[in-house]
Amino acid sequence: MNRLDLVYAPALSPVFGAAALPNSLLERFAEKAGLPGSIVDDPKGFVPLYATELFLDLVQRERGQDTFLFDSLSMDPSERSQAQSVVGVPLPEGFTSKEALEVMTQTFNGHVTGARFSSEIQGGRIWVLRTTAATEWSDVWSVLQYNLSIMLAGVRRTLKSEIRPVCLRLPARFSSEHLPEILDLPVELDAGHFGLAFDLCDVIHADRMLGQTSASKAVTVANPLTNNLMAALSECMNEFVMSSPYSCSADRVANAFGLSTRSYRRKLAAIGTSHAQLLSNARLKNACRMLAGQSQSITQVAYELGYGNPGDFTRFFKGRIGCTPIQYKQMHTKAL
Known part of the structure; x- marks a missing residue:
């Protein structure tokens, strides 16, 4: 469990669109979980997985509807x-249907770290886990059902078929009243995985070749986290800076990852950076953007x-x- 784990922020968009809760309340839940409150209006980049999964649980408890998070994708x-x-x-x-599920x-794995998705054939079934x-x-249950x-x-959507699952894998048994009708299925217990099984014949029946995209290209383009973890961490810090500029301490960000401050600093050091460096870079990037915009004072x-x-900023x-911020603004004014 690395705990410097990130997830693609737009993955929460259906929750915001379906929750029917005031944005102010969703922002409060986000900040309580450790996320930037701005994620509710503008989910972008990457955010800590720990805080994201806690946020899902907070929203589920507020809604009180057992299947709300499962239904949110169809409600938004x-x-x-x-x-x-x-x-x-x-x-x-x-791709063929089998290949498409693998890709x-x-x-998915290119948009999250810490959790791993897989597709595998077992007997007459294909599992997505x-x-x-x-x-x-x-x-x-809140996190399980959303996933x-x-x-x-x-x-x-990949198979372009309303294929139905035939079996459910869960880390523990849940009462059938918690399950949406489509998941009222035989259950296999597995402490380390959860997911859905589909009949292999149904998957093969949906088999098709759509377009000419190569597997290597599709995976490379779609895996931003795998391609550049440092860039994703930088985006994550940028959201903290712009959403809560006075609450960007190492303690706060470490808490969003579910880490002690010491562990957080150690893990950043292991990948060649630090909290101070990430924070400094995020502030500098936004300072340059705002100063070039000309509309705001120093x-x-x-x-x-x-x-x-302001003297500390200068x-x-x-x-x-x-150069000073004033000189930077002047240079951009002359360039216009």
Whole structure:
């Protein structure tokens, strides 16, 4: 369990669209879980998996409806209209059905770390599975049902078929009243995995070759986390800076990953960075963008980036760029 684990923020979009809860309440739940409150209005980039799974549980408890998170993908109008993606993750084309499910799970793995998806044939069934060991929330019903809904929607959209699952794998038994009708199935217990099985004949019957996309290209394009973890961590820090500029301490961000501050710092060091470096880079990137925009004063930019004293911001900026914020604005004004 790495705990510097991230997940694609748009994967939460159906929850926001279907929850029928005030944005202010959803923002409060997000911040309580450790996420930037801005994720409710603009989910983008990557966010800590630990905080994301805790957020799902908080929303499920507030709604009180046993199957709300499972149903959210069909309740959200935007998600319901998608045919070539699921929760913002592109789905493969140009493969046989068996190959497509393998590529689909590989693509999922490119949008999350800590949890692993897989597709495997066992007997006369094809299983689509996810590991449960990512965080302490990964085996609670709220997190299980949301992932199961993503799996089912992903399979159906990939195969372009309303195929039905034939078996369910769970880390523990749940009362049938918690299960949506389509998941009222025989259950196999597996402490390390959960997922859905589909009849192999049904999958083969849906077999098709769509387009000419190669498997290697599809996986490479669709795996932003696998391709550049550092860039994803930087995006994650950027959201904290812009959403809560005065609450970007190592303690707060470590908590969002479910880590002690010491462990958080150690894991960042192991990949060649630090909290201070990520924070400094995020502030600098946004400072340059805002100063180039010309509409904000130096004081406004400083405050929006979490500096109580504009002089501290000026020293930071000049130390990183080599000129003062005023000089930077002037250079951009002349270039216009």
